[in-house]
Amino acid sequence: MIDLRALRTDPDAFRESQRSRGEDPAAVDALLAADSSRRAAVTEGDSLRAEQKTISAQVRTASAEERPAMLARAKELSAEVKAAEAAQTEAEAALRAAHLLFPNLVEVGAPPGGEQDFVTLREVGRTPAFEFDPLDHVELGERLRAIDTARGAKVSGARFYFLTGVGALLELGLLNMAIAQAVSYGFIPVITPVLVTPKTMEGTGFLGAHASEVYRLEADDLFLVGTSEVPLAAYHADEVVDLSEGPLRYAGWSSCFRREAGSYGKDTRGIVRVHQFNKVEMFVYAEPSAAHDEHLRLLAWEEEMLAKVELPYRVIDVAAGDLGTSAARKYDCEAWVPTQQTYREVTSTSNCTTYQARRLNVRYRDADGKPQPVATLNGTLATTRWIVALLENHQQPDGSVHVPAALRPFVGGREVLTPA
RNA sequence: GGUGGAGUCGCGUAGUGGCCGAGCGCGCACGCCUCGAAAGCGUGUGACGGUGCAAGCCGUCCGUGGGUUCAAAUCCCACCUCCACCGCCA
Numbered sequence: 115m116i117d118l119r120a121l122r123t124d125p126d127a128f129r130e131s132q133r134s135r136g137e138d139p140a141a142v143d144a145l146l147a148a149d150s151s152r153r154a155a156v157t158e159g160d161s162l163r164a165e166q167k168t169i170s171a172q173v174r175t176a177s178a179e180e181r182p183a184m185l186a187r188a189k190e191l192s193a194e195v196k197a198a199e200a201a202q203t204e205a206e207a208a209l210r211a212a213h214l215l216f217p218n219l220v221e222v223g224a225p226p227g228g229e230q231d232f233v234t235l236r237e238v239g240r241t242p243a244f245e246f247d248p249l250d251h252v253e254l255g256e257r258l259r260a261i262d263t264a265r266g267a268k269v270s271g272a273r274f275y276f277l278t279g280v281g282a283l284l285e286l287g288l289l290n291m292a293i294a295q296a297v298s299y300g301f302i303p304v305i306t307p308v309l310v311t312p313k314t315m316e317g318t319g320f321l322g323a324h325a326s327e328v329y330r331l332e333a334d335d336l337f338l339v340g341t342s343e344v345p346l347a348a349y350h351a352d353e354v355v356d357l358s359e360g361p362l363r364y365a366g367w368s369s370c371f372r373r374e375a376g377s378y379g380k381d382t383r384g385i386v387r388v389h390q391f392n393k394v395e396m397f398v399y400a401e402p403s404a405a406h407d408e409h410l411r412l413l414a415w416e417e418e419m420l421a422k423v424e425l426p427y428r429v430i431d432v433a434a435g436d437l438g439t440s441a442a443r444k445y446d447c448e449a450w451v452p453t454q455q456t457y458r459e460v461t462s463t464s465n466c467t468t469y470q471a472r473r474l475n476v477r478y479r480d481a482d483g484k485p486q487p488v489a490t491l492n493g494t495l496a497t498t499r500w501i502v503a504l505l506e507n508h509q510q511p512d513g514s515v516h517v518p519a520a521l522r523p524f525v526g527g528r529e530v531l532t533p534a
Numbered sequence: 535g536g537u538g539g540a541g542u543c544g545c546g547u548a549g550u551g552g553c554c555g556a557g558c559g560c561g562c563a564c565g566c567c568u569c570g571a572a573a574g575c576g577u578g579u580g581a582c583g584g585u586g587c588a589a590g591c592c593g594u595c596c597g598u599g600g601g602u603u604c605a606a607a608u609c610c611c612a613c614c615u616c617c618a619c620c621g622c623c624a
Protein backbone atom coordinates (compact mmCIF):
# COMPACT_ATOMS: atom_id res chain seq x y z
CA MET A 115 0.00 0.00 0.00
CA ILE A 116 1.17 3.48 -0.76
CA ASP A 117 1.48 6.36 1.68
CA LEU A 118 -1.91 8.10 1.60
CA ARG A 119 -0.51 11.24 3.18
CA ALA A 120 1.99 11.48 0.36
CA LEU A 121 -0.85 10.97 -2.10
CA ARG A 122 -2.84 13.84 -0.60
CA THR A 123 0.21 16.09 -0.58
CA ASP A 124 1.41 15.40 -4.09
CA PRO A 125 -1.15 13.58 -6.24
CA ASP A 126 0.63 14.62 -9.43
CA ALA A 127 3.64 12.46 -8.59
CA PHE A 128 1.31 9.49 -8.42
CA ARG A 129 -0.44 10.43 -11.65
CA GLU A 130 2.93 10.57 -13.36
CA SER A 131 3.85 7.20 -11.87
CA GLN A 132 0.63 5.71 -13.20
CA ARG A 133 1.36 7.06 -16.67
CA SER A 134 4.85 5.58 -16.68
CA ARG A 135 3.36 2.19 -15.80
CA GLY A 136 0.82 2.56 -18.57
CA GLU A 137 -1.98 2.61 -16.00
CA ASP A 138 -4.89 4.97 -15.64
CA PRO A 139 -3.97 8.20 -13.81
CA ALA A 140 -7.66 8.56 -12.90
CA ALA A 141 -7.15 5.81 -10.32
CA VAL A 142 -5.42 8.50 -8.28
CA ASP A 143 -8.61 10.52 -8.07
CA ALA A 144 -10.69 7.46 -7.26
CA LEU A 145 -8.34 6.67 -4.41
CA LEU A 146 -8.43 10.26 -3.15
CA ALA A 147 -12.23 10.21 -3.22
CA ALA A 148 -12.36 6.93 -1.28
CA ASP A 149 -9.91 8.37 1.22
CA SER A 150 -11.96 11.47 1.86
CA SER A 151 -15.23 9.57 2.21
CA ARG A 152 -13.57 7.35 4.76
CA ARG A 153 -12.40 10.38 6.72
CA ALA A 154 -15.88 11.87 6.64
CA ALA A 155 -17.37 8.59 7.90
CA VAL A 156 -14.84 8.42 10.72
CA THR A 157 -15.54 11.97 11.85
CA GLU A 158 -19.28 11.30 11.86
CA GLY A 159 -18.85 8.07 13.84
CA ASP A 160 -16.50 9.67 16.35
CA SER A 161 -18.90 12.43 17.30
CA LEU A 162 -21.87 10.07 17.65
CA ARG A 163 -19.83 7.70 19.79
CA ALA A 164 -18.74 10.60 22.01
CA GLU A 165 -22.35 11.64 22.58
CA GLN A 166 -23.44 8.09 23.29
CA LYS A 167 -20.68 7.67 25.82
CA THR A 168 -21.78 10.77 27.70
CA ILE A 169 -25.42 9.73 27.88
CA SER A 170 -24.67 6.17 28.93
CA ALA A 171 -22.59 7.47 31.79
CA GLN A 172 -25.47 9.70 32.91
CA VAL A 173 -28.12 6.98 32.83
CA ARG A 174 -26.66 5.25 35.83
CA THR A 175 -26.98 8.24 38.15
CA ALA A 176 -30.17 9.70 36.67
CA SER A 177 -33.24 10.14 38.86
CA ALA A 178 -36.24 7.88 38.37
CA GLU A 179 -38.15 10.66 36.56
CA GLU A 180 -35.34 11.48 34.12
CA ARG A 181 -34.44 7.91 33.43
CA PRO A 182 -37.09 6.84 30.88
CA ALA A 183 -36.47 9.83 28.61
CA MET A 184 -32.72 9.33 28.77
CA LEU A 185 -33.02 5.66 28.03
CA ALA A 186 -35.16 6.47 25.01
CA ARG A 187 -32.59 8.94 23.73
CA ALA A 188 -29.75 6.52 24.46
CA LYS A 189 -31.53 3.80 22.58
CA GLU A 190 -31.96 6.10 19.63
CA LEU A 191 -28.28 7.03 19.71
CA SER A 192 -27.33 3.42 19.93
CA ALA A 193 -29.09 2.80 16.63
CA GLU A 194 -27.45 5.84 15.07
CA VAL A 195 -24.01 4.72 16.17
CA LYS A 196 -24.68 1.31 14.71
CA ALA A 197 -25.63 2.84 11.37
CA ALA A 198 -22.63 5.16 11.43
CA GLU A 199 -20.33 2.27 12.16
CA ALA A 200 -21.76 0.28 9.29
CA ALA A 201 -21.14 3.27 7.00
CA GLN A 202 -17.63 3.59 8.36
CA THR A 203 -16.87 -0.08 7.84
CA GLU A 204 -18.13 0.18 4.30
CA ALA A 205 -16.07 3.29 3.55
CA GLU A 206 -13.00 1.64 5.02
CA ALA A 207 -13.51 -1.49 2.97
CA ALA A 208 -13.95 0.57 -0.19
CA LEU A 209 -10.76 2.48 0.53
CA ARG A 210 -8.85 -0.69 1.32
CA ALA A 211 -10.00 -2.35 -1.88
CA ALA A 212 -8.88 0.62 -3.98
CA HIS A 213 -5.71 0.96 -1.95
CA LEU A 214 -4.66 -2.67 -2.37
CA LEU A 215 -5.07 -2.45 -6.13
CA PHE A 216 -3.05 0.73 -6.44
CA PRO A 217 0.59 0.02 -7.41
CA ASN A 218 3.69 1.44 -5.77
CA LEU A 219 5.06 4.83 -6.74
CA VAL A 220 7.67 4.24 -9.43
CA GLU A 221 11.18 5.40 -8.58
CA VAL A 222 12.32 8.45 -10.50
CA GLY A 223 14.66 7.28 -13.24
CA ALA A 224 12.94 4.00 -14.03
CA PRO A 225 12.28 3.72 -17.76
CA PRO A 226 8.63 4.29 -18.67
CA GLY A 227 6.76 1.76 -20.82
CA GLY A 228 6.16 -1.97 -20.96
CA GLU A 229 8.03 -5.25 -21.13
CA GLN A 230 9.99 -4.32 -24.25
CA ASP A 231 11.03 -0.91 -22.95
CA PHE A 232 13.75 -2.01 -20.55
CA VAL A 233 17.09 -0.25 -20.67
CA THR A 234 20.26 -2.33 -20.85
CA LEU A 235 22.65 -0.92 -18.29
CA ARG A 236 25.65 -3.06 -19.20
CA GLU A 237 26.81 -6.30 -20.74
CA VAL A 238 29.44 -8.15 -18.80
CA GLY A 239 31.70 -11.04 -19.87
CA ARG A 240 32.29 -12.49 -23.30
CA THR A 241 29.70 -14.68 -24.90
CA PRO A 242 31.42 -17.94 -25.87
CA ALA A 243 32.38 -18.55 -29.50
CA PHE A 244 32.21 -22.31 -29.94
CA GLU A 245 34.22 -24.07 -32.64
CA PHE A 246 31.70 -26.88 -32.49
CA ASP A 247 27.95 -27.11 -32.41
CA PRO A 248 27.02 -26.40 -28.82
CA LEU A 249 24.47 -28.68 -27.21
CA ASP A 250 21.58 -27.31 -25.26
CA HIS A 251 21.22 -27.95 -21.53
CA VAL A 252 18.75 -30.76 -22.05
CA GLU A 253 21.14 -32.76 -24.16
CA LEU A 254 24.10 -31.93 -21.96
CA GLY A 255 22.03 -32.83 -18.92
CA GLU A 256 21.14 -36.20 -20.45
CA ARG A 257 24.70 -37.05 -21.43
CA LEU A 258 25.97 -36.12 -17.99
CA ARG A 259 23.08 -38.02 -16.44
CA ALA A 260 22.43 -34.79 -14.58
CA ILE A 261 18.92 -33.85 -15.66
CA ASP A 262 16.13 -36.33 -16.26
CA THR A 263 13.10 -34.63 -17.72
CA ALA A 264 11.54 -37.80 -19.12
CA ARG A 265 11.22 -39.44 -15.73
CA GLY A 266 10.18 -36.10 -14.26
CA ALA A 267 7.26 -36.13 -16.64
CA LYS A 268 6.50 -39.79 -15.91
CA VAL A 269 6.43 -39.26 -12.16
CA SER A 270 4.97 -35.78 -11.82
CA GLY A 271 3.94 -34.50 -15.24
CA ALA A 272 5.13 -31.81 -17.62
CA ARG A 273 7.63 -29.24 -16.34
CA PHE A 274 8.99 -31.56 -13.66
CA TYR A 275 12.45 -33.10 -13.65
CA PHE A 276 14.93 -35.06 -11.59
CA LEU A 277 18.41 -33.72 -10.91
CA THR A 278 20.72 -36.69 -10.52
CA GLY A 279 24.43 -37.29 -9.96
CA VAL A 280 26.46 -34.25 -11.00
CA GLY A 281 23.18 -32.42 -11.64
CA ALA A 282 22.21 -32.73 -8.00
CA LEU A 283 25.75 -31.86 -6.93
CA LEU A 284 25.73 -28.80 -9.13
CA GLU A 285 22.40 -27.64 -7.74
CA LEU A 286 23.50 -28.07 -4.13
CA GLY A 287 26.86 -26.50 -4.93
CA LEU A 288 25.36 -23.38 -6.49
CA LEU A 289 22.93 -22.89 -3.66
CA ASN A 290 25.55 -23.50 -1.00
CA MET A 291 27.89 -21.08 -2.69
CA ALA A 292 25.13 -18.48 -2.71
CA ILE A 293 24.45 -19.03 0.98
CA ALA A 294 28.17 -18.84 1.76
CA GLN A 295 28.48 -15.55 -0.07
CA ALA A 296 25.39 -14.11 1.60
CA VAL A 297 26.60 -15.17 5.04
CA SER A 298 29.97 -13.56 4.36
CA TYR A 299 28.15 -10.25 3.86
CA GLY A 300 26.24 -10.56 7.11
CA PHE A 301 23.02 -12.14 5.87
CA ILE A 302 21.22 -14.48 8.25
CA PRO A 303 20.60 -17.75 6.42
CA VAL A 304 17.01 -18.95 6.72
CA ILE A 305 15.23 -22.09 5.65
CA THR A 306 11.61 -21.05 5.39
CA PRO A 307 8.27 -22.81 5.34
CA VAL A 308 7.06 -23.35 1.79
CA LEU A 309 3.42 -23.69 2.80
CA VAL A 310 1.77 -20.51 4.03
CA THR A 311 -1.68 -19.38 5.10
CA PRO A 312 -4.02 -17.34 2.88
CA LYS A 313 -3.39 -14.36 5.14
CA THR A 314 0.34 -14.53 4.50
CA MET A 315 -0.11 -14.95 0.77
CA GLU A 316 -2.58 -12.09 0.67
CA GLY A 317 -0.41 -9.84 2.83
CA THR A 318 2.61 -10.22 0.61
CA GLY A 319 0.51 -9.33 -2.42
CA PHE A 320 0.90 -12.60 -4.26
CA LEU A 321 -2.81 -13.23 -4.52
CA GLY A 322 -3.29 -10.15 -6.67
CA ALA A 323 -1.83 -10.30 -10.14
CA HIS A 324 -0.05 -13.58 -9.41
CA ALA A 325 -3.09 -15.44 -8.08
CA SER A 326 -3.28 -17.90 -10.97
CA GLU A 327 0.42 -18.73 -10.55
CA VAL A 328 -0.02 -20.03 -7.04
CA TYR A 329 -0.64 -23.62 -5.97
CA ARG A 330 -3.34 -24.02 -3.35
CA LEU A 331 -3.91 -27.01 -1.12
CA GLU A 332 -7.66 -27.17 -0.89
CA ALA A 333 -7.97 -29.59 2.02
CA ASP A 334 -5.85 -27.49 4.36
CA ASP A 335 -6.35 -24.03 2.89
CA LEU A 336 -2.63 -23.45 2.45
CA PHE A 337 -0.60 -22.11 -0.42
CA LEU A 338 2.74 -23.28 -1.79
CA VAL A 339 5.08 -20.33 -2.08
CA GLY A 340 6.51 -19.27 -5.42
CA THR A 341 9.50 -17.69 -3.68
CA SER A 342 10.86 -17.43 -0.16
CA GLU A 343 10.20 -13.72 -0.46
CA VAL A 344 6.72 -14.60 0.81
CA PRO A 345 7.66 -16.15 4.16
CA LEU A 346 10.58 -13.73 4.62
CA ALA A 347 8.41 -10.67 4.05
CA ALA A 348 5.75 -11.99 6.41
CA TYR A 349 8.38 -13.06 8.96
CA HIS A 350 8.24 -9.70 10.77
CA ALA A 351 4.59 -8.90 10.03
CA ASP A 352 2.95 -6.82 12.78
CA GLU A 353 6.31 -6.21 14.42
CA VAL A 354 8.46 -3.22 15.16
CA VAL A 355 11.93 -4.31 14.04
CA ASP A 356 15.20 -2.95 15.33
CA LEU A 357 17.20 -1.30 12.56
CA SER A 358 19.52 0.61 14.87
CA GLU A 359 22.41 -1.69 13.88
CA GLY A 360 21.66 -1.31 10.19
CA PRO A 361 19.45 -3.23 7.77
CA LEU A 362 18.15 -6.71 8.64
CA ARG A 363 19.43 -9.02 5.93
CA TYR A 364 18.10 -12.53 5.41
CA ALA A 365 19.12 -15.15 2.86
CA GLY A 366 16.23 -17.54 2.39
CA TRP A 367 16.61 -20.98 0.91
CA SER A 368 13.48 -22.69 -0.27
CA SER A 369 11.89 -24.73 -2.97
CA CYS A 370 9.62 -22.57 -5.09
CA PHE A 371 6.41 -23.69 -6.73
CA ARG A 372 4.74 -22.10 -9.73
CA ARG A 373 1.76 -23.25 -11.74
CA GLU A 374 3.01 -21.58 -14.90
CA ALA A 375 -0.59 -21.17 -15.98
CA GLY A 376 -0.83 -19.25 -19.22
CA SER A 377 2.66 -20.15 -20.33
CA TYR A 378 1.64 -23.23 -22.29
CA GLY A 379 4.01 -23.83 -25.16
CA LYS A 380 6.58 -21.41 -23.75
CA ASP A 381 9.97 -22.84 -22.81
CA THR A 382 8.58 -26.35 -22.79
CA ARG A 383 12.00 -27.89 -23.36
CA GLY A 384 14.29 -28.44 -20.42
CA ILE A 385 14.31 -26.77 -17.05
CA VAL A 386 14.07 -23.10 -17.99
CA ARG A 387 10.46 -22.89 -16.89
CA VAL A 388 9.38 -25.47 -14.34
CA HIS A 389 6.81 -26.00 -11.60
CA GLN A 390 9.36 -26.54 -8.86
CA PHE A 391 12.86 -25.22 -8.35
CA ASN A 392 15.19 -24.08 -5.61
CA LYS A 393 16.29 -20.57 -4.90
CA VAL A 394 18.44 -18.57 -2.54
CA GLU A 395 16.79 -15.21 -2.10
CA MET A 396 18.17 -12.15 -0.36
CA PHE A 397 15.59 -10.22 1.59
CA VAL A 398 16.28 -6.95 3.37
CA TYR A 399 14.41 -4.76 5.82
CA ALA A 400 15.93 -1.27 5.76
CA GLU A 401 15.17 2.30 6.69
CA PRO A 402 13.43 3.96 3.74
CA SER A 403 16.25 6.45 3.33
CA ALA A 404 18.73 3.57 2.97
CA ALA A 405 16.68 1.57 0.48
CA HIS A 406 18.07 3.04 -2.73
CA ASP A 407 21.69 2.29 -1.83
CA GLU A 408 20.76 -1.13 -0.52
CA HIS A 409 19.08 -1.92 -3.82
CA LEU A 410 22.31 -1.21 -5.70
CA ARG A 411 24.18 -3.37 -3.19
CA LEU A 412 21.81 -6.28 -3.82
CA LEU A 413 22.46 -5.92 -7.53
CA ALA A 414 26.22 -5.88 -6.91
CA TRP A 415 25.98 -9.09 -4.86
CA GLU A 416 24.04 -10.76 -7.65
CA GLU A 417 26.68 -9.70 -10.15
CA GLU A 418 29.39 -11.02 -7.85
CA MET A 419 27.74 -14.45 -7.92
CA LEU A 420 27.48 -14.35 -11.69
CA ALA A 421 31.14 -13.37 -11.97
CA LYS A 422 32.15 -16.28 -9.74
CA VAL A 423 30.45 -18.79 -11.97
CA GLU A 424 31.92 -17.00 -15.01
CA LEU A 425 28.68 -16.42 -16.85
CA PRO A 426 28.28 -13.71 -19.48
CA TYR A 427 25.28 -11.57 -18.61
CA ARG A 428 23.61 -8.23 -19.01
CA VAL A 429 21.88 -6.02 -16.49
CA ILE A 430 18.57 -4.47 -17.41
CA ASP A 431 16.62 -1.69 -15.80
CA VAL A 432 13.08 -3.03 -16.01
CA ALA A 433 10.48 -0.62 -17.41
CA ALA A 434 7.78 0.77 -15.13
CA GLY A 435 4.97 -1.15 -16.81
CA ASP A 436 6.77 -4.46 -16.21
CA LEU A 437 7.36 -3.88 -12.50
CA GLY A 438 5.34 -5.87 -10.05
CA THR A 439 2.66 -4.00 -8.14
CA SER A 440 4.85 -3.59 -5.10
CA ALA A 441 8.14 -2.68 -6.81
CA ALA A 442 9.30 0.89 -7.27
CA ARG A 443 12.37 -0.15 -9.28
CA LYS A 444 13.65 -3.47 -10.56
CA TYR A 445 16.91 -4.68 -12.06
CA ASP A 446 17.24 -8.07 -13.70
CA CYS A 447 20.44 -9.90 -14.56
CA GLU A 448 20.10 -12.05 -17.63
CA ALA A 449 22.62 -14.74 -18.46
CA TRP A 450 23.56 -15.58 -22.01
CA VAL A 451 22.10 -18.85 -23.24
CA PRO A 452 24.16 -19.91 -26.27
CA THR A 453 21.71 -22.28 -27.89
CA GLN A 454 18.96 -19.70 -27.70
CA GLN A 455 21.30 -16.88 -28.77
CA THR A 456 19.67 -14.67 -26.19
CA TYR A 457 19.82 -13.53 -22.59
CA ARG A 458 17.53 -15.20 -20.04
CA GLU A 459 16.61 -13.87 -16.62
CA VAL A 460 18.58 -15.46 -13.81
CA THR A 461 18.24 -12.84 -11.10
CA SER A 462 15.84 -10.07 -10.24
CA THR A 463 16.09 -7.46 -7.54
CA SER A 464 13.28 -5.12 -6.50
CA ASN A 465 13.06 -2.17 -4.19
CA CYS A 466 9.55 -2.24 -2.73
CA THR A 467 10.15 0.88 -0.63
CA THR A 468 7.51 0.93 2.13
CA TYR A 469 4.74 -0.53 -0.04
CA GLN A 470 4.98 -4.14 1.11
CA ALA A 471 5.71 -3.19 4.73
CA ARG A 472 2.54 -1.10 4.95
CA ARG A 473 0.47 -4.12 3.98
CA LEU A 474 2.27 -6.36 6.43
CA ASN A 475 2.57 -3.71 9.12
CA VAL A 476 6.32 -3.98 9.58
CA ARG A 477 7.79 -0.89 11.24
CA TYR A 478 10.97 0.43 12.84
CA ARG A 479 11.53 3.30 15.28
CA ASP A 480 12.70 6.49 13.64
CA ALA A 481 15.00 9.06 15.26
CA ASP A 482 12.06 10.35 17.33
CA GLY A 483 11.16 6.85 18.50
CA LYS A 484 8.00 6.80 16.39
CA PRO A 485 7.13 3.59 14.57
CA GLN A 486 7.31 4.07 10.79
CA PRO A 487 6.98 1.58 7.93
CA VAL A 488 10.28 0.00 6.86
CA ALA A 489 11.43 -0.46 3.28
CA THR A 490 11.75 -4.00 1.96
CA LEU A 491 13.97 -5.23 -0.85
CA ASN A 492 14.60 -8.58 -2.41
CA GLY A 493 17.04 -10.10 -4.85
CA THR A 494 17.81 -13.52 -6.29
CA LEU A 495 21.19 -15.02 -5.51
CA ALA A 496 20.94 -18.37 -7.29
CA THR A 497 18.31 -20.69 -8.70
CA THR A 498 17.98 -23.99 -10.47
CA ARG A 499 17.80 -22.06 -13.73
CA TRP A 500 21.45 -21.08 -13.35
CA ILE A 501 22.28 -24.69 -14.24
CA VAL A 502 20.99 -24.05 -17.75
CA ALA A 503 23.36 -21.16 -18.36
CA LEU A 504 26.21 -22.86 -16.58
CA LEU A 505 26.05 -26.10 -18.56
CA GLU A 506 25.64 -24.39 -21.90
CA ASN A 507 28.30 -21.71 -21.49
CA HIS A 508 30.93 -23.98 -19.98
CA GLN A 509 30.53 -26.99 -22.25
CA GLN A 510 33.57 -28.57 -23.91
CA PRO A 511 33.78 -30.23 -27.33
CA ASP A 512 33.68 -33.68 -25.68
CA GLY A 513 30.39 -32.97 -23.89
CA SER A 514 32.01 -32.41 -20.50
CA VAL A 515 31.46 -29.18 -18.64
CA HIS A 516 34.10 -26.90 -17.17
CA VAL A 517 33.52 -26.01 -13.51
CA PRO A 518 34.41 -22.41 -12.64
CA ALA A 519 37.13 -22.28 -9.98
CA ALA A 520 34.98 -20.55 -7.37
CA LEU A 521 32.34 -23.26 -7.60
CA ARG A 522 34.73 -26.23 -7.28
CA PRO A 523 34.85 -26.35 -3.48
CA PHE A 524 31.09 -26.70 -3.54
CA VAL A 525 31.01 -29.64 -5.97
CA GLY A 526 33.52 -31.89 -4.30
CA GLY A 527 36.53 -30.27 -5.96
CA ARG A 528 35.55 -31.32 -9.49
CA GLU A 529 37.18 -29.28 -12.26
CA VAL A 530 34.98 -30.73 -14.95
CA LEU A 531 31.66 -32.46 -15.01
CA THR A 532 31.95 -35.57 -17.13
CA PRO A 533 29.38 -37.94 -18.55
CA ALA A 534 28.69 -40.50 -15.88
C1' G B 535 -8.09 -36.68 15.37
C1' G B 536 -9.92 -36.55 20.92
C1' U B 537 -10.15 -34.22 25.87
C1' G B 538 -9.02 -30.30 29.20
C1' G B 539 -6.90 -25.36 30.22
C1' A B 540 -5.34 -20.52 28.73
C1' G B 541 -4.99 -15.75 25.67
C1' U B 542 -5.49 -8.30 29.58
C1' C B 543 -0.76 -1.90 28.16
C1' G B 544 7.36 -4.63 26.59
C1' C B 545 7.16 -8.95 30.58
C1' G B 546 4.31 -10.99 34.94
C1' U B 547 -0.39 -10.40 36.91
C1' A B 548 -5.49 -8.11 39.12
C1' G B 549 -10.02 -7.48 37.19
C1' U B 550 -17.54 -11.82 36.51
C1' G B 551 -22.08 -5.49 33.36
C1' G B 552 -21.52 1.27 34.87
C1' C B 553 -16.51 3.44 40.55
C1' C B 554 -11.95 0.22 34.06
C1' G B 555 -11.15 7.02 31.58
C1' A B 556 -7.86 -0.83 32.84
C1' G B 557 -5.03 -1.40 38.93
C1' C B 558 -0.36 -3.55 40.87
C1' G B 559 4.74 -5.51 40.27
C1' C B 560 8.91 -5.76 36.96
C1' G B 561 11.28 -3.37 33.03
C1' C B 562 12.39 1.18 30.61
C1' A B 563 13.09 6.79 30.42
C1' C B 564 13.89 11.27 33.02
C1' G B 565 14.85 13.77 37.68
C1' C B 566 16.55 13.91 42.97
C1' C B 567 20.34 11.80 46.01
C1' U B 568 25.93 10.41 45.04
C1' C B 569 32.83 11.88 43.78
C1' G B 570 30.54 8.11 40.47
C1' A B 571 27.27 4.10 40.70
C1' A B 572 23.86 0.74 43.12
C1' A B 573 19.93 1.09 46.41
C1' G B 574 16.16 4.49 47.67
C1' C B 575 12.66 8.40 46.40
C1' G B 576 9.72 11.13 42.66
C1' U B 577 7.66 11.68 37.74
C1' G B 578 6.54 9.52 33.27
C1' U B 579 5.63 5.22 30.14
C1' G B 580 1.66 2.15 24.00
C1' A B 581 -0.56 1.81 19.10
C1' C B 582 -3.98 3.40 15.29
C1' G B 583 -7.35 7.05 13.25
C1' G B 584 -9.62 12.09 13.16
C1' U B 585 -8.77 17.38 14.07
C1' G B 586 -5.38 21.50 14.87
C1' C B 587 0.34 25.87 13.01
C1' A B 588 0.99 23.98 17.81
C1' A B 589 0.06 22.77 23.02
C1' G B 590 -3.94 19.89 22.83
C1' C B 591 -8.71 17.76 22.03
C1' C B 592 -11.87 13.59 20.22
C1' G B 593 -12.50 8.42 18.92
C1' U B 594 -10.84 3.20 18.65
C1' C B 595 -7.92 -0.88 20.68
C1' C B 596 -8.19 -6.30 26.83
C1' G B 597 -6.44 -12.98 20.78
C1' U B 598 -9.93 -12.14 16.04
C1' G B 599 -14.88 -11.46 14.16
C1' G B 600 -20.05 -11.21 15.23
C1' G B 601 -24.16 -10.69 18.93
C1' U B 602 -27.00 -9.09 23.58
C1' U B 603 -27.41 -4.20 26.34
C1' C B 604 -28.64 2.66 27.25
C1' A B 605 -23.66 0.63 28.73
C1' A B 606 -19.08 -5.22 27.56
C1' A B 607 -12.14 -6.87 29.38
C1' U B 608 -16.57 -8.83 32.00
C1' C B 609 -22.54 -12.12 29.19
C1' C B 610 -23.60 -15.21 24.37
C1' C B 611 -21.85 -17.43 19.47
C1' A B 612 -18.04 -18.61 15.95
C1' C B 613 -13.04 -18.70 14.78
C1' C B 614 -7.61 -18.37 15.64
C1' U B 615 -3.32 -19.28 18.57
C1' C B 616 -0.71 -21.43 22.65
C1' C B 617 -0.12 -25.17 26.65
C1' A B 618 -1.10 -30.15 28.81
C1' C B 619 -2.61 -35.13 28.24
C1' C B 620 -4.45 -39.27 24.94
C1' G B 621 -4.41 -41.54 19.97
C1' C B 622 -1.80 -41.88 15.25
C1' C B 623 2.84 -41.09 12.87
C1' A B 624 8.20 -39.61 9.52
